[in-house]
Amino acid sequence: MLEEQLKKIRSAERISSAAVITALTTDFFTLHGDRLQADDPAVTVGYGCFHQQTALFVGVNRGATLQQRLDYHFGALSPAGYRKVNRGLSQAEKFGWPVITLINMPGAAADVAAELNGQSQALAATISQMGRLTVPNIALFLGEGESGGALALANSNRILMLENSIYSVASPEAVQAILKGDEPQDLTKYLPMTAAQLAKLGLVDQIIAEDKQTMVRIDQALQQQLAELTTWSAVQLQQQRTEKYLTVLAKFA
Amino acid sequence: MSHLPAVGTWRQCPKCQRNVHRLEWGSLQICPHCGYYLRLTATQRLQQLATEFQPLPEITAAAPFAFPGYQAKLAQAQQQTGATEALTAGVATLQQQRFMLGVMDSHFMMGTLNMIVGARLRQVIAAAKTQQLPLVLVIASGGARMQEGILSLLQMNTVLAAYDDLNAAGNYTLNILTDPTMGGVSASFAFAADTVIAEAGATIGFAGKRVIQKTSREPLPPAFQSAASLYQQGQLDAVVARTDLAAVVGQLLRLHQRK
Incomplete structure (x- = not known):
C-alpha cells in the first residue's frame, strides 16, 4: 500500500544520503555554497573515492530529527542548492568523474525566497546540465522524489530505486487534491509511481531490495552500473540519456 | 426571437x-x-501574431492512464476550445518573415504539459531545426498535467533537451511568457530562449501563490510573480503591452535574420 510505503520512506530511520556517502566513500570533500548567494544545507555536493576512483555525489538531506528537518528545509532545495549542484556537475565533467545523485525529497521549495531567487531557472539549468553531461550519471532514489527537483537530479543514464521508493509528478497528497471530493484512494491504481511500476515502463533500470544488506546492495549496484557506463563515449552517454526518456514516452504514443 | x-x-x-x-x-x-x-485563446493569439499560418501535422494519442474524471475533462476542454490539445504549432508569417510558432492555450486544461503537448513541442522545435527557421513560443501553462503523472514530468527534460539542441544549432529562439507561466513549464523550456519576454500582467513563477501561502505561511510581497516584478529582478528581457507584441516580435525576427 502506498500509505505504508510513504510512512517508511518518510521515517527518521530511513537510509539517508549522508549514510550512503559515509559507507561508500573515503576522503570525501564537500563543496560549500553556490558562489553567488548562499550554501543550501538541503543538498550535499562533494566528491570522494568510490572503489579506487573519484566520483561526485549529490545527496539530498531530508533530516531525521525535527531540528535537522527544519535546518534542511525538509529536503526541498533552494535555487542556491541547484546552483551548487551545477557547480559540482561542472567539476565532475572537467575531471571526468561519474556523478551519483541520492534522492529523497518532497516537491520543490514553496516559498517566497525561492521564487525571488529564480527557482524556475535554477531547476531548468540543472535539468539541462544533467542531460548534457559528458560523464556518466546515475540516480538512486532512497525515498520519494517529486516534481521538477527530483526530475533535475534524476535526468541520468541510469535510474535505480530502493524497492519502497516512489517517483512521481507531484506528492501523492498533491495528486490526491485534484481528485476533489473523492475518498482518499491508493493513487498507484491510476498513476505508476512505485519502483516496480516504473521498472515496468522501462524508466527504472534496477530495483534494490531493502533488507539488512541494503547498503551492500547499493554499493554493488552502483559499481556494476558504473562499470558499464564508464566504457561509453561522451556522445554515447548524451544520446542514451535522450533516447532513454523518449523510449519510455514512445510506449504511449 | x-x-x-x-x-x-x-x-x-x-x-x-x-x-x-x-x-x-x-x-x-x-x-x-x-x-x-x-486571456487569449490559441486562435486569437494566431490572429495577433501571424498573417499566415500553416499548421504542422497534428499529433494526437489516447490518454495514457485512466485517471478518474480525466476523459470527461479532456472532452469538455476540446468542446470548449475546438482544439484537440493545449498546443497549436505551425509555420507562421509575420511582416514577411517566416518562423515556427507554437501557441499554448490556457483555456485547454490551463495549458498543462502532458504527453501530446510535449510531443507537439518537440515536433515544432525539430521542425524549426530542419527548416532552419526561428522558433517563437507563446507560453501559457499551469505546469505539468497531474492526470498523466510521471509522463508529464518527463516532458520537462525531453522538451528542454530538444530546445537546447535547437539553440546549439544556432536557430534564434524567442519565448513570450503570457498569463500564466508556472510550474514545470516555467522550470524547463520557458527561460531557455535567447530572448524571454512577457506580456504585461502575466503571472510567472514556479510554485503557485496559494501553495506558497499554505506551505510557508509567509506574506507575499506586492506584485509577487508579476511580469513587472520579474523584469525588475532581471529575469526578463522585456515586458510588452499586448498591443505592441506583434511589432516587437517582428523587430526581433528582423534583427536575427540569417545572412
Whole structure:
C-alpha cells in the first residue's frame, strides 16, 4: 500500500544520503555554497573515492530529527542548492568523474525566497546540465522524489530505486487534491509511481531490495552500473540519456 | 426571437466589473475602461501574431492512464476550445518573415504539459531545426498535467533537451511568457530562449501563490510573480503591452535574420 510505503520512506530511520556517502566513500570533500548567494544545507555536493576512483555525489538531506528537518528545509532545495549542484556537475565533467545523485525529497521549495531567487531557472539549468553531461550519471532514489527537483537530479543514464521508493509528478497528497471530493484512494491504481511500476515502463533500470544488506546492495549496484557506463563515449552517454526518456514516452504514443 | 442579446455579447471585466460589449473587447480582448487583458485563446493569439499560418501535422494519442474524471475533462476542454490539445504549432508569417510558432492555450486544461503537448513541442522545435527557421513560443501553462503523472514530468527534460539542441544549432529562439507561466513549464523550456519576454500582467513563477501561502505561511510581497516584478529582478528581457507584441516580435525576427 502506498500509505505504508510513504510512512517508511518518510521515517527518521530511513537510509539517508549522508549514510550512503559515509559507507561508500573515503576522503570525501564537500563543496560549500553556490558562489553567488548562499550554501543550501538541503543538498550535499562533494566528491570522494568510490572503489579506487573519484566520483561526485549529490545527496539530498531530508533530516531525521525535527531540528535537522527544519535546518534542511525538509529536503526541498533552494535555487542556491541547484546552483551548487551545477557547480559540482561542472567539476565532475572537467575531471571526468561519474556523478551519483541520492534522492529523497518532497516537491520543490514553496516559498517566497525561492521564487525571488529564480527557482524556475535554477531547476531548468540543472535539468539541462544533467542531460548534457559528458560523464556518466546515475540516480538512486532512497525515498520519494517529486516534481521538477527530483526530475533535475534524476535526468541520468541510469535510474535505480530502493524497492519502497516512489517517483512521481507531484506528492501523492498533491495528486490526491485534484481528485476533489473523492475518498482518499491508493493513487498507484491510476498513476505508476512505485519502483516496480516504473521498472515496468522501462524508466527504472534496477530495483534494490531493502533488507539488512541494503547498503551492500547499493554499493554493488552502483559499481556494476558504473562499470558499464564508464566504457561509453561522451556522445554515447548524451544520446542514451535522450533516447532513454523518449523510449519510455514512445510506449504511449 | 428573443429581444435579449445573444449569450457572449456582453462580458463583465474581471478587474473593473464593468460590462463590456464583444466588439469593445476587440480581437486583442482588452477592457476599454481599465486596460485589463482577458486571456487569449490559441486562435486569437494566431490572429495577433501571424498573417499566415500553416499548421504542422497534428499529433494526437489516447490518454495514457485512466485517471478518474480525466476523459470527461479532456472532452469538455476540446468542446470548449475546438482544439484537440493545449498546443497549436505551425509555420507562421509575420511582416514577411517566416518562423515556427507554437501557441499554448490556457483555456485547454490551463495549458498543462502532458504527453501530446510535449510531443507537439518537440515536433515544432525539430521542425524549426530542419527548416532552419526561428522558433517563437507563446507560453501559457499551469505546469505539468497531474492526470498523466510521471509522463508529464518527463516532458520537462525531453522538451528542454530538444530546445537546447535547437539553440546549439544556432536557430534564434524567442519565448513570450503570457498569463500564466508556472510550474514545470516555467522550470524547463520557458527561460531557455535567447530572448524571454512577457506580456504585461502575466503571472510567472514556479510554485503557485496559494501553495506558497499554505506551505510557508509567509506574506507575499506586492506584485509577487508579476511580469513587472520579474523584469525588475532581471529575469526578463522585456515586458510588452499586448498591443505592441506583434511589432516587437517582428523587430526581433528582423534583427536575427540569417545572412
